[in-house]
Amino acid sequence: MTGAEIAFVIIGLVAVVGALRVVTARNVVRAALYLVVTLSAVAGVYLLLSAEFVAWVQILIYVGAIVILFLFGLMLTKAPIGREALDNQRRGVAFLVGLAILAGLVYLIQGAFDWDAARIEPFEGSVAAVGSSIFSRFVLPFEVISFLLLAALIGAIVLSRKEDRP
């Protein structure tokens, strides 16, 4: 149990708790805020995993933009407050399904990796290296992603437009 590991466990717990609160909060705004907590924790995890750029992008995009979008969405749709308003009847089933997925995944991970042998060593990761990787090896996916963003942009505008045809 190294220091990194301890830090990781703490941040991990924060993330998990935040996630739990996201899915169980009775107040939508509080759910959104707890999402912020979780996403920030995830950014912390990235830092521990030598992915500084990804952590920074995470904060920038996720917390900075996406959550704002969520808040706008909540605001525009006047989401109601309360347990019955936010959770549906199949909570039990959903819990079981979630549990089953967790169990399955844990089981697989258990079988796949030796507990002590698999370790993550920190390594030198720089933004430059990431950038050059994107623009050399993954330039095509990069272009496609930009296309995707363009399409999403236009699509969102089209969808949100009010019908003003006579």
Add this chain to the structure above:
Amino acid sequence: MIRLPLVLFLSATLFSIGVYGVLARRNAVLVLMSIELMLNAVNINLVAFGAALHDLTGQVFALFVITVAAAEVGIGLAIVILIYRNRETINVDEVNLLKW
């Protein structure tokens, strides 16, 4: 020096919670939030494996996923707002025109 399975456990947990949220929440926006949780879990997986293998590919992919998630949330919310406009509600239980 973090043990890989530990990270993977975190990822699995976040993913499961996300699944629960997708299935259990009534508000469409909250469902989208749960989906974001799931995507983040996947990202953690990618980055963890990238770090374990000393390969930057994991990070690059995580970037791409973040971008796609952003696009998806944009469109998703646009659709939600449209639904709200047409049906005065974004309770996913009430959007069931495809019901028998």
Add this chain to the structure above:
Amino acid sequence: MVAAESAESIVEAIQDPSWFLRYSWLIAFLPAVAAAFTFFVGKRTPGKGSVYGISALAAALVMSLGVLWTFVGGERGFYEASIPWFQIGQLHMEVGVYVDGLTAVMLVVVTSISLCVHIYSLGYMKGDVRYTWFYVVISLFTSAMLVVVLANNLFQLLVGWEVMGVCSYLLIGHWWEDPVNSGSAIKAFITTRVGDVPFMFGIFVLVFITGFTTSNIPKISEIVSSGGASVALVSAAALLLFGGSIGKSAQFPLHVWLPDAMAGPTPVSALIHAATMVAAGVYLVGRLFIVFLDADPIVLQIVAIVAGITMLGAALMAFTQDDIKRVLAYSTISQLAYMIAGMSMGPAGRTGAFFHLFTHAFFKALLFLGSGAVIHAVHSNNMSEMGGLRRRLPITFWTFLIGSLALSGVPPLAGFWSKDELLVVAEHEGHPVLFVVLLVTALLTAFYMTRAVLMTFYGEYRGHGEPHEAPRSMTGVLVALASVTVVAGFVGSPQLGAVFGDWVYFRELEEALFVPWVAVLSTLAALGGILIGYGLYRDYQARDPLRSLGGAYTLVANKFYIDDFYWKGIVRPIRDDVSSGVYWNDRHVIDGVVNGTAAFTKVLARGVNWFDEHVIDGAVNGLANIAGFTGGLLRYIQSGNVQRYAVFLFTGIVVLAVIFTKI
């Protein structure tokens, strides 16, 4: 005429036959042609078709006289000609003619009487609803009778016999609108049919005797006379043949049809039921006489008994009749019995019988036609509605009187000679019983004829209306027949050589005999009958004096209840019970089977239909319903709720993941 002195058998074929003999078949053929002509174009011919029959009959009469002339000239043999028709196995069927003296006499009788009737009907049937058809049938009938007379083989004879029966039926029922007439026609036909069955079997026996090779009459006679058949067979054949005679000649017990046959038009009664058809039975016995002669003697005794019973019974029944035609009908039955009785007395009697047939034909036809003139005048058959017609119908009266005197046997008219001859034969051949019966019947005959004459022509007219004399076509015939009646007897009178015996004989010529005391006796019998009749009916007004005989009268008036017995005992049970039984069987059993099959098929069809509807369609529909049902269940999966779909999705993922990693 009695047993021969010259003993040569003179039955030999004629050498160099005359033209008349060679074309003798035309005599039967011409009337048939006339019938066909009348049938097809009669209605369009002026005179409505009577001309064909009259001209054909006239020609036939001339030819018959020509044929007779051959034998008058002393010819003794016979002429036979035939063409083969077809052959079944060994049996040869032929069509041919056999002409000897007997044939010649019969030809003349038939053609002359038929011609008289054809001419007489011009007046009597004038305006009748079926005038042309009448002429068709009497011409056809004449042709059939001539076929019988000319036939050289039994099957051909049978053909003519049956056609005569049919024509008789058609003519009796000429006015069939009245069911009495059609009923009488059926009675006549069926009763003669009853006699025809044994007749046919008699033919079969005779053909059997020839070994099934032929029905040729001379050949059969040859075989029988040369002893080629057992006495038993020959006797059986004779009795069976006699059955046909009983039917056709209306002897007891098949006499019942002849009185009812008077329902037909009077010319028909004259032609068929007096002179010709009923004589066919006598002719049959005479033609096949060898069969009767060579049979067991009991056969001829039976014949004599039948004749005797018929003779007396019919004469008695003639007393009680009010209908003038019925008197004559019973008289005919009685006179036919005379002839049959003659036949039973051997070859001499045969000649006498045919002589009587010859004379009887003329005066009986005369009497019938005369009664027709009376009926034509008063429009009634019943003598109780007649009377005093002597002055109003003079020609009819005198001719009728001549006829009845002849029938009574008063010399020198025809009837006397023929009756006398039969009496002589009876006396000479040793048949005492028959002699007495013949004599008594002669007396009775004279009696009832006197009764008839007195009731009809004397006294006061008891009817309504204005009787007047008949037209010349009718009275002319009456006069002609009366003339013949006066002279016809002389061909058989011994004093004048009895030439009739030269024409009709059996194997050997007979010698004519005249026995004075017999002649006196028969004359006395006749005069006695006339006197009794005169005494009883001289003052006839309304009530028949015979009624005072009470029960005896009733018995005879009801024809000894024979008709009733036939009707109740035979006809009604068969007609009603048997036929209704057969009808019930047809309706219920046979139709039942048919309908039952149909009903069964219907049930079966219904069952099949049910099967088709419920099982087969059920299976098909069931499959469709299962598909629908399953779909109906499965649709509930579609909840429209995305999260529910997601539940299934994730559950599936987990399961699949586990499976795939475990494999």
